[in-house]
Amino acid sequence: MNRPDDDQLSAWLDGELDDATKAAVDAWLQEHPDDAARVRLWAADRSALRARFGPLADEPVPAALQRLVQESGRGRSRWLQAAMVAALMLGGGLIGSAATWLLKPSMTTLSDAPRALPGWTQRAAVAHAVYAPEVRHPVEVDVTQGDVAAQRAQEEHLARWLGKRLQMPVKLFDLRAHGFELVGGRLLPDLAGPSAQLMYQNAAGERITVYLRRPEPGTHTAFRFQREGELDMFFWAEEGFGCALVGKLPRERLLALAQAAYSQIESELPASRPRPGT
Numbered sequence: 358m359n360r361p362d363d364d365q366l367s368a369w370l371d372g373e374l375d376d377a378t379k380a381a382v383d384a385w386l387q388e389h390p391d392d393a394a395r396v397r398l399w400a401a402d403r404s405a406l407r408a409r410f411g412p413l414a415d416e417p418v419p420a421a422l423q424r425l426v427q428e429s430g431r432g433r434s435r436w437l438q439a440a441m442v443a444a445l446m447l448g449g450g451l452i453g454s455a456a457t458w459l460l461k462p463s464m465t466t467l468s469d470a471p472r473a474l475p476g477w478t479q480r481a482a483v484a485h486a487v488y489a490p491e492v493r494h495p496v497e498v499d500v501t502q503g504d505v506a507a508q509r510a511q512e513e514h515l516a517r518w519l520g521k522r523l524q525m526p527v528k529l530f531d532l533r534a535h536g537f538e539l540v541g542g543r544l545l546p547d548l549a550g551p552s553a554q555l556m557y558q559n560a561a562g563e564r565i566t567v568y569l570r571r572p573e574p575g576t577h578t579a580f581r582f583q584r585e586g587e588l589d590m591f592f593w594a595e596e597g598f599g600c601a602l603v604g605k606l607p608r609e610r611l612l613a614l615a616q617a618a619y620s621q622i623e624s625e626l627p628a629s630r631p632r633p634g635t
Contacts, residue, residue, distance in 0.1 A: 358385055366396050394546045477547060478592050481568030481601040482585040484545055484554050489564045489604075496541030496556050515542050519553040525571045525597055530618040532557055537565060537614065549573060565604035565614060568592075572599040580619065582608070591615035598622070 358381040361369070368374050369382045386393040488495055498518065500511040512529055520527040522544055529539055537557040545552045545568075552570040578594040589611050592601035600622075602615045 358382075360389075360392070361385055366392070367399070370396055370399055390544065391546070391551070394544050394551065397545070477552070477568075477570055477572070477599060478583060478590060478601050479585065480545075480547065480552070481554075481566070481590065481592070481603055482588050484568060485566045485588060485603040486586075488543070488554065488556065489566060495564075496554075497543035499541040500539055501541065511541070512539065519544065519569070522551045523553055523569065523571050524550075527553060527569060528622055529555065530557075530567060530621055532614055532617055535610075535614050535617060536560065540564075563604070563606065565602060565606065565611070567618065568601040568603065570599045571597060580615075582612075593619070 361382050365374070365378070365382060369379060369386075374382065386396065498511060498515045500508050500515060502508070502511070516527050516529050519542060529542075532539075536559040538559070540556040540558050542553055542555045545554055547570050550571065552568060555567040555569065556564060557567070558564045572594045578592065578599070580591065580593040583590050583592065587605055588603055589606065589608055590601050590603040591611060592599070594600070600618065602611065602618055604611050604614075606614075
């Protein structure tokens with residue numbers, strides 16, 4: 358099979374392909390992890406948008422549109438025109454709301470001067486919103502199975518695999534001092550290439566994720582805080598390394614976790630960088 362185009366991939370995601378074409382796309386995605394990761398991000402975006410804006414579809418039709426439909430009963434074409442207007446208004450509302458949620462900078466920095474919000478942190482929030490609730494398949498590589506030796510082998514495999522795909526060293530942060538154990542990780546798409554997500558969980562079942570990416574050359578973002586809907590995150594970026602720690606924890610607890618992760622890599626980065634919480 359030739360590479361599926363975006364229309365075919367979208368139809369595959371929506372279950373709209375015939376059996377033969379679906380089987381061919383299944384085989385393609387199994388052999389091409391970059392395309393598979395891109396489709397998973399589409400699914401993540403769709404799930405996040407449905408979860409956030411789905412209730413709008415159940416809201417009553419505005420009175421003005423109801424009157425338009427009632428007054429146009431004399432002609433089917435007028436009714437269709439009114440239905441189209443309603444659909445466009447609803448669709449436009451959903452799209453506009455989604456764009457506002459995904460693109461509007463809604464963060465609080467740790468410095469006094471506001472700065473533009475990097476788009477990759479929004480993708481980190483979407484990825485957390487989709488995968489953190491997963492019960493059976495929260496990660497691609499699970500490091501919790503087997504004995505201690507098997508778990509360590511899986512951790513080493515995860516770090517090597519993600520590091521090779523991201524073309525940068527991937528550190529699996531040790532957050533056990535704060536009660537969080539590594540569950541595993543997965544590969545995700547980013548605008549300029551692959552990114553990765555590490556997932557951690559505590560005894561209460563609370564989960565946080567760490568989104569890792571290789572930023573564009575010259576990218577520098579000081580340690581900052583951002584709120585996206587119900588999610589909080591701390592993120593930073595140096596040349597060659599970007600990280601966002603995301604969760605639904607109180608800000609103080611999330612900061613402690615971010616500080617722990619930050620401190621574990623600061624020896625590998627310039628000593629002049631700002632310290633978390635300053």
